Amino acid sequence: MAVRLKNGVVKYFKDNIGIIIALLAMCVFLIIFPTTRSTFLTQKNVFNILRQNASNLFLATGMTMVIILGGIDLSVGSVIALSGCVAAGCVVHLGMPEAVAFLIAVGIGALVGMANGLVICKTNIPPFIVTLASMNITKGIALVYTQGAPIRCMTDGFKFPGAGYVGPIPTPVILMLIIFVIAILLVNRTHFGRHIYAVGGNAQAARFSGINVSKVKFLVHTFIGVMAGIAGVVVASRLYSGQPTAGDGAEMDAIAAVVVGGTSMSGGSGRLGGTLIGVLIIGVLNNGLNLMGVDSNWQYIVKGFVILLAVYVDFIRNRKAGR
Amino acid sequence: MGEQYLLEMKGISKSFPGVKALDNVNLQLRAGEVHALLGENGAGKSTLIKVLGGIYHAEEGEIYIEGQKVDIDGVVSSRSAGVSIVHQELVLVPYMTVAENIFLGREMGSRMNIKRRQMSEEAQKLLDTYEMNIDADMLVEKLTIAQQQMVEIVKAISFNSKILVMDEPTSSISDKEVGFLFETMRTLTKKGVGIIYISHKMSELEEICDRVTVMRDGQSVGTRVVKDTKKDDLIALMVGRELTNYYTRDFQKPGEVLLKCEHISDGKMVKDASFELHKGEIIGFAGLVGAGRSETMKAVFGLTPDMKGTVYVEGQQVHIKSPIDALKYGIALVPESRKEEGLYLVQDVRYNSTIEVLGQFIKMLRVDAKKEEDITQKYIDMMATKTPSQQQIIGNLSGGNQQKVMIGRWLATDPKILVLDEPTRGVDVGAKAEIYAIMNELVKQGMSIIMISSELPEIINMSDRVYVMYDGHVTGCLDHEDVTQEKIMQLAAK
Numbered sequence: 001m002a003v004r005l006k007n008g009v010v011k012y013f014k015d016n017i018g019i020i021i022a023l024l025a026m027c028v029f030l031i032i033f034p035t036t037r038s039t040f041l042t043q044k045n046v047f048n049i050l051r052q053n054a055s056n057l058f059l060a061t062g063m064t065m066v067i068i069l070g071g072i073d074l075s076v077g078s079v080i081a082l083s084g085c086v087a088a089g090c091v092v093h094l095g096m097p098e099a100v101a102f103l104i105a106v107g108i109g110a111l112v113g114m115a116n117g118l119v120i121c122k123t124n125i126p127p128f129i130v131t132l133a134s135m136n137i138t139k140g141i142a143l144v145y146t147q148g149a150p151i152r153c154m155t156d157g158f159k160f161p162g163a164g165y166v167g168p169i170p171t172p173v174i175l176m177l178i179i180f181v182i183a184i185l186l187v188n189r190t191h192f193g194r195h196i197y198a199v200g201g202n203a204q205a206a207r208f209s210g211i212n213v214s215k216v217k218f219l220v221h222t223f224i225g226v227m228a229g230i231a232g233v234v235v236a237s238r239l240y241s242g243q244p245t246a247g248d249g250a251e252m253d254a255i256a257a258v259v260v261g262g263t264s265m266s267g268g269s270g271r272l273g274g275t276l277i278g279v280l281i282i283g284v285l286n287n288g289l290n291l292m293g294v295d296s297n298w299q300y301i302v303k304g305f306v307i308l309l310a311v312y313v314d315f316i317r318n319r320k321a322g323r
Numbered sequence: 324m325g326e327q328y329l330l331e332m333k334g335i336s337k338s339f340p341g342v343k344a345l346d347n348v349n350l351q352l353r354a355g356e357v358h359a360l361l362g363e364n365g366a367g368k369s370t371l372i373k374v375l376g377g378i379y380h381a382e383e384g385e386i387y388i389e390g391q392k393v394d395i396d397g398v399v400s401s402r403s404a405g406v407s408i409v410h411q412e413l414v415l416v417p418y419m420t421v422a423e424n425i426f427l428g429r430e431m432g433s434r435m436n437i438k439r440r441q442m443s444e445e446a447q448k449l450l451d452t453y454e455m456n457i458d459a460d461m462l463v464e465k466l467t468i469a470q471q472q473m474v475e476i477v478k479a480i481s482f483n484s485k486i487l488v489m490d491e492p493t494s495s496i497s498d499k500e501v502g503f504l505f506e507t508m509r510t511l512t513k514k515g516v517g518i519i520y521i522s523h524k525m526s527e528l529e530e531i532c533d534r535v536t537v538m539r540d541g542q543s544v545g546t547r548v549v550k551d552t553k554k555d556d557l558i559a560l561m562v563g564r565e566l567t568n569y570y571t572r573d574f575q576k577p578g579e580v581l582l583k584c585e586h587i588s589d590g591k592m593v594k595d596a597s598f599e600l601h602k603g604e605i606i607g608f609a610g611l612v613g614a615g616r617s618e619t620m621k622a623v624f625g626l627t628p629d630m631k632g633t634v635y636v637e638g639q640q641v642h643i644k645s646p647i648d649a650l651k652y653g654i655a656l657v658p659e660s661r662k663e664e665g666l667y668l669v670q671d672v673r674y675n676s677t678i679e680v681l682g683q684f685i686k687m688l689r690v691d692a693k694k695e696e697d698i699t700q701k702y703i704d705m706m707a708t709k710t711p712s713q714q715q716i717i718g719n720l721s722g723g724n725q726q727k728v729m730i731g732r733w734l735a736t737d738p739k740i741l742v743l744d745e746p747t748r749g750v751d752v753g754a755k756a757e758i759y760a761i762m763n764e765l766v767k768q769g770m771s772i773i774m775i776s777s778e779l780p781e782i783i784n785m786s787d788r789v790y791v792m793y794d795g796h797v798t799g800c801l802d803h804e805d806v807t808q809e810k811i812m813q814l815a816a817k
C-alpha cells in the first residue's frame with residue numbers, strides 16, 4: 001500500500017513536472033522579490049490565496065470533467081451570482097436558517113446544471129451554445145431577482161463557509177480539500193469516472209460499449225452545476241452579500257486553470273491533479289501581481305501572456321515526450 | 324538492359340530516430356503500367372510514397388524521372404516533376420463544391436476575382452472525360468465516399484501528372500465502384516500514365532496490376548510480373564516465411580442451436596433477416612456494401628431503437644434493448660470501423676482493453692491495479708498483440724494490433740457468441756493469419772462466432788455456413804462443402 005502511494009506521488013510529479021516547476025518558480029520569485037519578500041510567505045497571505053481561489057477550484061474541478069467529456073460550461077460564472085443571491089435572499093428576506101439557505105442555493109446550481117445537461121442530450125446543440133444561452137438566462141434571473149442591487153447579509157452563520165475558520169484553518173480551505181478528494185475518487189476510482197473519458201474520447205464507441213452516453217453527460221453537467229452552486233455560496237459568504245455581478249468571468253478563470261493544468265480541449269484525456277496546480281498558478285499570479293502593486297488593468301495583460309506561456313511549455317514538453 | 328523507366332527510385336534510405344524506415348529501396352515504374360506496392364503494415368510503403376511526394380527527404384538514393392535525375396525537396400517540386408498522390412485519407416473540403424476542391428490552391432482568375440464559371444466548366448470536362456457521373460457544382464459533403472475518392476483521383480489527374488500514386492483507394496468503396504475505378508485506371512494507363520497502386524487486397528492485384536514490388540522491413544525484396552506469380556509466393560515474400568496455413572480451421576460437428584434470430588428488421592436497412600447459430604461454429608455473413616449485414620448485428624446487439632423480430636438464446640426468447648443486455652446474454656460485438664466505433668484513441672492499451680469489464684477490478688472506490696494489469700496482459704498474450712507496454716497510447720499501434728486489442732476487449736467479457744464485423748479490414752497479412760488461428764481456437768473451445776466480411780476468400784475458408792444478404796433480406800445459406808464465390812455472388816446481387 002505504501003509503495004503504491006509512493007508510486008502514485010512519483011507519477012503525479014512526473015506527469016505535472018512542467019507546471020509544478022512553473023508554480024515553484026513563481027513562488028521563489030515572490031519570496032526573493034524586494035517588495036513581496038516580507039508579505040508573500042506569511043500564514044495570512046497563504047490562507048488568503050487559498051480562500052480567494054477556493055471558488056475557482058470548485059469550478060475548475062467540474063470544468064475538468066466537462067472538458068474531458070469533450071464539452072464546456074460557460075454558465076458557471078452566472079450560477080455563482082444566482083446561487084449567492086438566493087442564499088442571501090433566503091436568509092435576509094425569508095428568514096431561513098443559513099444551512100437551509102445554502103442547500104437551496106446549491107440546489108439552484110444543480111438545477112441549472114441539470115437543465116444544461118438535459119438540453120445538450122435531448123437536442124444535440126453544442127454545449128458551447130447551450131451554456132452560452134444559460135449563462136445569459138441565469139445572469140438575467142439573478143439581476144431580476146435582486147433588481148441589480150447586492151443583498152447584504154452579515155450573520156455569523158452566513159459568513160462561516162467563505163470567511164469563517166475551523167480552528168486555525170479557513171473554512172473554504174477545508175471545503176476545498178473535501179470536495180477535491182471526492183472529485184478525485186469519482187474520476188479515478190469509479191466506473192462513472194472511466195465512462196467520462198470514454199464518452200469524451202469516442203462517444204460512438206462508448207455506445208457500442210453499452211455506456212449510457214446521455215446519462216454520463218447529464219450527470220457531469222449536474223455535477224458542475226453543484227460545484228458552481230457551492231462556489232456561489234462561498235463567494236457570497238466571503239463578500240457578506242449576494243451580488244448579481246459576482247462571478248463575472250469566473251468561467252474563464254476556471255477554463256484557464258484547466259488548460260494550464262494540462263487537460264486537452266479536444267476531450268477524452270485530462271487530469272484533475274493538473275487542474276489543482278493550474279488553479280494555484282492563477283491564484284499565486286493574481287496574488288503576486290497585487291502584492292507587487294501592479295495596476296489591475298495591467299494584470300489582465302500579464303495573466304493572458306502567462307496562460308499562453310504555460311500551455312505552450314506544456315505542449316512542447318508533451319510533444320518531446322512523444323504523446 | 325538500358326530500358327528507360329518512367330520513374331526509377333534507386334537506393335533510397337530514410338531513417339527516423341531509432342528506426343531505419345527505408346533501407347536501400349529500389350523501385351522501377353514503366354509508362355503505362357499499374358505497379359503494385361505490396362507489404363505488411365510498417366514495411367515502409369507509405370514512407371517511400373512520402374519520399375516521392377516530397378513530404379520526407381531521403382538521406383540516400385536518387386530519383387530519376389524519364390531518365391532525368393530529379394531533386395525532390397518538397398511537395399511543390401514533386402508535383403512539378405509530374406507526381407500526383409491520392410492519399411488513403413480523403414483530404415477534400417466538405418463544404419466546397421467539387422470544382423472548387425479540384426482547383427483548390429490554384430484557382431482560375433486573379434487573386435481578387437476568381438472565375439467560378441470557368442472552373443466549374445473545366446472541372447466538369449475532366450469529370451466527363453473519365454465518365455464519372457458527378458456534377459462539378461455539387462458540394463463534396465453530398466457525395467458518397469466512393470465519389471469523393473473519384474474526385475480525389477480526378478484532382479490528382481488534373482495536374483497532368485505522368486505518375487499517379489494511389490494509397491489503398493478501395494478500402495472504403497463498394498465492388499461496383501471499384502469497377503469504375505479500375506476502368507479509370509485503364510483509361511489512364513492507355514495514355515501512358517504510370518500508376519503505383521498500394522493495396523492489401525490480393526484479388527485486386529490480379530485484376531488490375533501488371534507488376535508488383537514487395538517490401539518488407541524497409542527493404543524492397545523483389546519485383547514480379549503479377550500474372551506469372553502465385554499468390555502464396557507473394558505472401559511468402561511479404562512475411563519472409565512460408566505461411567503454410569493461412570486459413571487455420573478445423574471443422575467440427577456443431578452443437579445445439581445457441582442463437583436464433585427470426586424476422587429481424589430495423590425499419591431502415593434491415594427488412595427481414597433470419598438466421599441461427601450453433602454452438603462451436605463460425606457463420607459468415609456475405610453481401611455487398613449496404614446489404615444490411617452490420618445493421619442486422621447492431622439490431623440484435625441492442626443498438627437499434629426500432630428493432631423488430633424475435634431473438635432466442637439457448638431456446639429462450641430474450642429482449643435485448645441495449646448492449647448491456649446483449650453482454651448479459653453472452654453476446655459481444657467487435658464493430659466494423661475500429662476508429663469510429665471502437666477505439667479510445669487518446670487512451671492507452673490498458674484502458675482500451677478493460678473498459679468492458681470495469682466491474683472486475685473497480686469495487687467500492689477501490690481500483691485493483693494489479694488485477695487491471697493482469698486482465699490486460701492476459702489478452703495481450705492471448706492475441707499476441709505487439710505493443711511496447713500497456714501504457715502505449717493505442718493510436719500509435721498498427722491497425723492489426725489495434726484490432727487485436729479490440730477483439731481482446733470483447734473476449735474479456737467472456738462471451739458465448741462473438742460477432743466480428745470485418746475483423747481483418749486494414750490488417751496486414753501476418754496479423755490476419757493470426758486472427759484466423761485465434762478464431763479457430765475459440766470455436767474449438769466452444770465459443771460461437773458470427774463473422775461479417777467483404778472478403779470472400781476469408782468467408783469461404785473460415786465459415787461452417789455462409790449466410791448471404793441482399794437489400795436487407797437473407798437470400799440464402801450455403802454450407803461449407805458447397806460454397807463458392809460464384810454462388811455467393813449470385814445470392815448477393817439478385
